Amino acid sequence: MSSLIPKGVFSCPEDDQRIRAAWQHFLRSADLPGDVAVRPPVDQSWRRCLDSRVDPGLRQAPEPLTEAQLQALRDRYRRLLDASAPVMAMAHELMAQTGNIMLLADSEGMVIEAGGDYAARDRAERIHLMPGSPWDERLCGTNAIGTALLLGQPVQIHAAEHFCEGIKHWTCSATVIRDPRDGHVLGALDVSGESRSFSRHSLALAVTTAQRIESALARHEMASRYRLLELSVEQLAAQRDEGLLLFDPHGFLVRSNLHGPAALAARGIDLELRGNTRLPALALGLEGRPSGPLPGWLPVDWLQPVQSRGEVLGTLLRIPLPSRPARSLAAPHPRKSVPGEREAGFARLVGNSAAMAAALRKAQQLAGCNVPVLLHGETGVGKEAFAQGIHYSGVGREGPFVAINCGSLSRELLASELFGYAEGAFTGARRGGMKGKIEAAHGGTLFLDEIGEMPLDLQSHLLRALEEGEIYRLGECAPRRVEFRLVAATHRDLREEVAQRRFRQDLFYRVAVTSIRIPPLRERRDDIPLLAGHILRRQAERHGRALPELDPEALQALMAHDWPGNVRELHNVLEGMLLLGGCRLSRDDLPDELRPSAWAETGGVEGQLEEAEREVIRQAVERSRVNLTQAARALGIAKSTLYLRLRKYGMFRTAEAGGRLRLD
Ligand SMILES: Nc1ncnc2c1ncn2[C@@H]1O[C@H](COP(=O)(O)OP(=O)(O)OP(=O)(O)O)[C@@H](O)[C@H]1O
Numbered sequence: 027m028s029s030l031i032p033k034g035v036f037s038c039p040e041d042d043q044r045i046r047a048a049w050q051h052f053l054r055s056a057d058l059p060g061d062v063a064v065r066p067p068v069d070q071s072w073r074r075c076l077d078s079r080v081d082p083g084l085r086q087a088p089e090p091l092t093e094a095q096l097q098a099l100r101d102r103y104r105r106l107l108d109a110s111a112p113v114m115a116m117a118h119e120l121m122a123q124t125g126n127i128m129l130l131a132d133s134e135g136m137v138i139e140a141g142g143d144y145a146a147r148d149r150a151e152r153i154h155l156m157p158g159s160p161w162d163e164r165l166c167g168t169n170a171i172g173t174a175l176l177l178g179q180p181v182q183i184h185a186a187e188h189f190c191e192g193i194k195h196w197t198c199s200a201t202v203i204r205d206p207r208d209g210h211v212l213g214a215l216d217v218s219g220e221s222r223s224f225s226r227h228s229l230a231l232a233v234t235t236a237q238r239i240e241s242a243l244a245r246h247e248m249a250s251r252y253r254l255l256e257l258s259v260e261q262l263a264a265q266r267d268e269g270l271l272l273f274d275p276h277g278f279l280v281r282s283n284l285h286g287p288a289a290l291a292a293r294g295i296d297l298e299l300r301g302n303t304r305l306p307a308l309a310l311g312l313e314g315r316p317s318g319p320l321p322g323w324l325p326v327d328w329l330q331p332v333q334s335r336g337e338v339l340g341t342l343l344r345i346p347l348p349s350r351p352a353r354s355l356a357a358p359h360p361r362k363s364v365p366g367e368r369e370a371g372f373a374r375l376v377g378n379s380a381a382m383a384a385a386l387r388k389a390q391q392l393a394g395c396n397v398p399v400l401l402h403g404e405t406g407v408g409k410e411a412f413a414q415g416i417h418y419s420g421v422g423r424e425g426p427f428v429a430i431n432c433g434s435l436s437r438e439l440l441a442s443e444l445f446g447y448a449e450g451a452f453t454g455a456r457r458g459g460m461k462g463k464i465e466a467a468h469g470g471t472l473f474l475d476e477i478g479e480m481p482l483d484l485q486s487h488l489l490r491a492l493e494e495g496e497i498y499r500l501g502e503c504a505p506r507r508v509e510f511r512l513v514a515a516t517h518r519d520l521r522e523e524v525a526q527r528r529f530r531q532d533l534f535y536r537v538a539v540t541s542i543r544i545p546p547l548r549e550r551r552d553d554i555p556l557l558a559g560h561i562l563r564r565q566a567e568r569h570g571r572a573l574p575e576l577d578p579e580a581l582q583a584l585m586a587h588d589w590p591g592n593v594r595e596l597h598n599v600l601e602g603m604l605l606l607g608g609c610r611l612s613r614d615d616l617p618d619e620l621r622p623s624a625w626a627e628t629g630g631v632e633g634q635l636e637e638a639e640r641e642v643i644r645q646a647v648e649r650s651r652v653n654l655t656q657a658a659r660a661l662g663i664a665k666s667t668l669y670l671r672l673r674k675y676g677m678f679r680t681a682e683a684g685g686r687l688r689l690d
Contacts (some may be wrong), residue, residue: 035067037184037197046186046194051666053082067177068187071168074176075189080167085192087166090158096138106130106203106212109242113235114141121146126228128235129155131200133211135162145221149618153192155218166190170198171216177659178202180209182229185221197221199229200365205234206244206280206531208302210402230612244531248521251280254340255539257332263395269345270300272332277301277309280340284396284421285421295323300493308341316341371418375411376560379483379550385412388542393419396577398512398537400520403544406594410473410514412544417471422511428462432474441484442500451501464497467510475536478518478529485530492536496654512537518682547589547596554585557593561600574604577612589679640675643668647677 041063048062052072058064064072066595074084081148091099100107110130117128118141127142127150137157140147150156163172167189180201188194217228251274258272262283270291272280282299290297297303307324311317315338320326328351330342350654371393372386392399401409410429417427431441442451446462464472474480480488491497492512496505520538523529548556558576566573580603589595599617607615621637643661650656660666 035179036226036229037065037182037224038622039184039197039221042184042186042221045170049082049186052059052076064188067181068168068183068209070623071163071173071176072189074163075167078164080164080189082167082190083192084167084190086152087154087159087161090117090154091136092158096158098242099132099136100138103132105243105246106132106239107139109246110139110203110215112242113238114139115368117141117235121582124219125153125223126217128232129171129216131171131175131214131216131351133175133213134160135165135214137171138213141678143219146223149220149333149628150196150218153196166193169193170200170218174200174216175203175211175214175383180229180233182226184224195221196222197228199232199535201229201233201236203239203243206240206247207276208322209303212243223510229335235544241525245525247530248535249525250274250339251535252539253334254280254332257334257339257396258342259395259540260391262397263391267347269347271343271345273305273308273341273353275310275338275340277305277307279304281397286345289347292347293323293345295345305343308343310447311337323594331670371420371423372412372415374556375415377553378556379545379548379552381545382553385542385544386415389416390419392416392540392542394421395540396421396511397540398514400538400541401513401515401544402517402520402541403515404517404546404590404592406592407544407546408593409544410475412542413473413513413515413523414472417473417511419537420471422470425510426467427471428463428467429473429475430657431475433479436473437481437484441478441487444484445487446499448499451499459499460500462497462499464491464508464510465499465506468508469510469662471511471513474512474514476516477514478516478520478523482528482530485533489530489533489536492533547592549586555581555597556595558600561597564602569605571604574607574611575610576611579613580611580616583613583616583620636675640677641670643675644677647672 044062045068048058048064049072051057051059051062056076071153079083090096090393107130114130121128121142122144124143125146127140127146129137131137137155137159140150140157147156155161160166161169161171163169163176166172168183169188169366170181170183172456173183182197182199182200184197186194188196188198196218197220198216198218200214202211203213203215204210205212215232217232217235219228239518254272254274258281262270262272262281267285269286270283271286272282274280279299279302290299297305303434305321307316307318307320307326308329309317316329318410326477328344328346330344331338332340332342373391375382375386377383377386389399389412399413399416401412404410413429414427417423430440432445435443442460443461444462444464446460446465447456447458449459451459464518474488487497491508494505495507497508498505514537520529520534524531558581562576563573565571584596584599599620602617603611603615614623643657646657646660647654650660654668655665661668663671
């Protein structure tokens, strides 16, 4: 991301005359007069211009590219152009009649896009400040685009500060645009106008616009990584004896399967698997093929493009383990689970609804693949139960399962719980220090509940633990090796948290791409009968009670409820009913919030009156043992009215043993 505006980058138009005189002196003697303060970035740039023999009498930048050449350049910079299109369009509108233009340049200073005031654009074209023209400092002397690119920071160049005569009636502010993945400079954003339009704010505008472009780039990047992983996850999860490394279209490593490090080591390939590992040869060219010569150790038939609808989104590098012959790339054999089969770790998760089946299928698929998994869902939907399922069905099932909730601890406590501490690290620290949860999860799974609540600085330490496989206990200088699988959970939208800068983007990439949404109970009401039966059986056993029968009316109420607390709430309700009710659990045994008033959706006073009426009618009918003439008389209403009311409230008059009413 662009840094904040450093000191000394603003021009002082009131010094313009003196700076022009200093420039003339500089051209004569190759040095500045002692009494004029030319700002350091300008002074240094003039000296570079002299060294590069830039012609100070230049009246304009070199001739622009032809239309075809410019188009080819723009194709190369498609990603940057797409990310900046909305802000350039806005600049066009906002800068109308301000005398200012906005320019986007590539990393060499070649202008690739322009927007803003039309009249100013016409005047800018006279000095070739336009798409297709190069504004490299070595060609055009001191200028905001070229100088910002050389310095890698924002800079304002006003009037006489420009090195070449023909540009001295312009004022320009520019900053660099960096690639959010690794911070390398992608290009520059410039705001320019004739010198009378000078404003200090132009530089602020350039910096904020560049930041918006960087954010857009990061969002695009996140979305395409998401797609790439979605497309490759089945292959990465498959239990095959080969190393699989997934690379994005720019040649950055996205993921490795479990055998990746072993396959590299077995073949003596020296490639460290870290978050920013890059194989430049795997950067894809325009036609979706690797753009550079492959390293000697990499035969072309190890490469498999990952495609969607004809577009190549990345590359899967498949490294056969030396003992086995390489398999045909065309015939991958992903491990398939038998339909309906539920792996051991997931056996205690109940539910056959389509939504639950989809979540379970994905969890079983990811369990076999050593990637972090993010579980997304409301409270009580079963995130921890899923995490355990993934652990007990995964490769580390023999190791420990360690859970910690990031939302329930203060920052300090969470830090020491996660990373542990050395003896004497702080007052009250235990003698001998303490092992943290990450170390405790070594060889197994760490379940980080509510990861979205983790403070930003701890997120960096967690990322390091994931990427480098080492942690430092608080107060210790030597790292400790840790190897664990991360399963994280959150109820938050982590993309939004990243956008709001409350969650680190690199950690998001690491954990959120392989995510599973666990649907809330209200989206899978079909599961409630099965779940209710399962919970009642378990609780009856636990409390040494006979298994009670659940009245259909009560079940219907359970199915109609919205369950803000999801399965946990259902569990608590049923346990309470079991302990307080008899051998048949009816609607009367339901807690108040699930009684008819809560499931009748009318709500408010009207709803409550109706509920009261319904209850009076029910009692009268039951007391009369479903003799409706007698019940109507007891209620003081006509029998026909009673019929209408019974229909309205969904009661029908078939009496069960004991004369109870049931819902229609
Ligand atoms: N599909 C299911 N089948 C059986 N039991 C379930 C299921 N889903 C959840 N449970 C049970 O519901 C209770 C709550 O589940 P769990 O603690 O996993 O939820 P959670 O999403 O992690 O909750 P929180 O967000 O509050 O931490 C547990 O007792 C769990 O065993």
